[in-house]
Amino acid sequence: MTITETTTYPIDLLLLADPEEQAIQAYITRSSCYVKEMDGKVVGTYVILPTRPHTMEIMNIAVEESLQGKGIGKQLIQHAIQTSRELGYTSIEIGTGNSSIPQLYLYQKCGFRIVGIDKDYFTQHYDEPIFENGLQCRDMVRLRQYI
């Protein structure tokens, strides 16, 4: 698995996970960004940021649209967990929208448990309303696992 750290942020991919570039800019320079390449092309990415003592958060994770559903997302999460563990963190967190049903499924399959809800996070922090599958994204579902 060729997943490496980079300072050349794949913004097109990052925007798939987070539709506001301003929001990405707010965390990207304080974070570490990793990419998966296939045939010299970036096909997936994740971004991790230490948020509290002992705690790392996956701020962004995305796979190129044509390659989604083939297990790359799962590989990226497993790599993020391993990287965080090697860096000495004991807890990893991820947050996603109430409307992101496949993502909630994936994160729980990767060992995360739901630990809370930031009610109205997306309606308060994002300029444009976000809809997924006809459902408005309003609340942030927060998940965590000990590693």
Ligand code: ACO
């Ligand atoms: N419905 C049900 N299950 C699904 C779906 C779906 N639509 N999509 C994937 N899964 C399942 C797979 O079946 C697989 O489970 P399995 O191992 O039991 O077969 C599991 O989820 C893993 O799927 P992957 O193929 O590894 O997922 P993928 O490579 O598509 O990556 C990701 C997932 C990153 C969410 C990708 O789809 C993506 O880039 N989406 C757009 C951006 C996005 O939403 N990013 C997350 C935002 S939240 C954040 O960034 C913190």
Ligand code: ACO
């Ligand atoms: N994935 C995504 N969307 C779905 C799914 C699914 N698996 N199933 C239904 N939907 C959507 C439909 O598309 C529809 O949305 P739309 O109006 O935008 O098209 C909406 O949900 C309503 O679907 P219905 O066809 O009305 O749902 P159904 O008649 O299947 O009833 C129910 C839902 C009661 C959950 C039924 O599937 C069932 O009896 N399941 C087994 C028992 C169960 O789980 N009960 C709930 C337990 S919790 C509780 O009882 C408090």
